[in-house]
Amino acid sequence: MSTPGWPVAGKSPAILAAFTRSVAERGYDGTNFGDIAGELGISKGTIVHHFGTKDRLLAALHESYMQRRLAEARLIRQRLTTPPEQLAGLLFAFMLYQVHDRAATVAFQREIARLAEHDSMAEGVRLREEYLALVRSVLTAGQEAGDFREGDFRLRSLLMFGSAHWAWTWFDPNGPDSAEQVGACFADLVLGGLLTRPEQLAALTSLDGPVLAVVRDCLG
Numbered sequence: 001m002s003t004p005g006w007p008v009a010g011k012s013p014a015i016l017a018a019f020t021r022s023v024a025e026r027g028y029d030g031t032n033f034g035d036i037a038g039e040l041g042i043s044k045g046t047i048v049h050h051f052g053t054k055d056r057l058l059a060a061l062h063e064s065y066m067q068r069r070l071a072e073a074r075l076i077r078q079r080l081t082t083p084p085e086q087l088a089g090l091l092f093a094f095m096l097y098q099v100h101d102r103a104a105t106v107a108f109q110r111e112i113a114r115l116a117e118h119d120s121m122a123e124g125v126r127l128r129e130e131y132l133a134l135v136r137s138v139l140t141a142g143q144e145a146g147d148f149r150e151g152d153f154r155l156r157s158l159l160m161f162g163s164a165h166w167a168w169t170w171f172d173p174n175g176p177d178s179a180e181q182v183g184a185c186f187a188d189l190v191l192g193g194l195l196t197r198p199e200q201l202a203a204l205t206s207l208d209g210p211v212l213a214v215v216r217d218c219l220g
Contacts (some may be wrong), residue, residue, distance in 0.1 A: 012050050014040055014063065019057050023107035028058060028114060050093055055120055058111065062124030065108045068101065070131050075218045079133065084195060085140030088187045088204040090135060093216045094164035095183035098171045100219045109168040132157060148194040160190060180207055 018039050022031040028190035033044040033054070051057040076089040097105040104194055136157050163186070171182065184205045191201055 004090075011040070011042060011046055015042075015047055015050055016057070017061055020061055020107050021103045023058070023061065024103040024112060028054075028111050058114070059120040059124060060105065061107060062121055062129060065101075065104045066124055066127035066131060069097070070127055070134070072218050073131060073134050076215060077138065079214045079218060080211065083138050083145060083147050084191065084200055084204055086138045086193075087142065087210045089192060089215045089218075091160070091187040091190055092137065092180070092183040092212055093219065094160070095167060095171075095186055096179050096215065096219060098167055098182075099173050099179045102173065106168045109165050112165055132161065135160070142194070146196060147193075149196055151194075156194075180212060181211070 010196050015036060018036045019031065031054075033047045037044045037047060039150060047057075051060060055212070072093060073090060077086050077217060080086045080089050122147065139148065139153035139156060143150055143153065171179070173179070184207055187205045188201060192202060195201060204211055206212070
């Protein structure tokens, strides 16, 4: 028997997908069960049966999004060899999410502050902390290997995440700059201030280089 208020088999994926699109377009406050039910041709009671409350539906969005991003980040770190390559790959990925899984990315990023407000968000918060720890481990490994300048890896990681999380407000998938170009610029900006051997920078941020090729493959 399923636990009341938490996802069960059946309509859950379609409900979550419709909710995600709505939050991306209208925000959490502008999203309601009535619109989702109308889009899917189901009753509001069906949504309540599958997820319970609106904040639990947001929690499901949060958790599923971070599970996907964490799996991809682990794969990027595994496929790339050195800390500079791994960090470049993660930085590219940050920006490629503006076109890869875009609706979920915009929904997640625009409601990032709300995601810490409810107890139901605890698992999603834990996954975010795990992702942050992965990025920090790459920064630490790079410092220990002499690839990155010494510095506060905690603050550096927060600055990187802060920059990436606002991209949804200005990045236009149909604009003149591709996500890959923006990712290369982001990687150039960050790594340009970190690398002890700046001659590596061009290869790490190349649009035709192996780092971006690996990231594209990991994102599928």
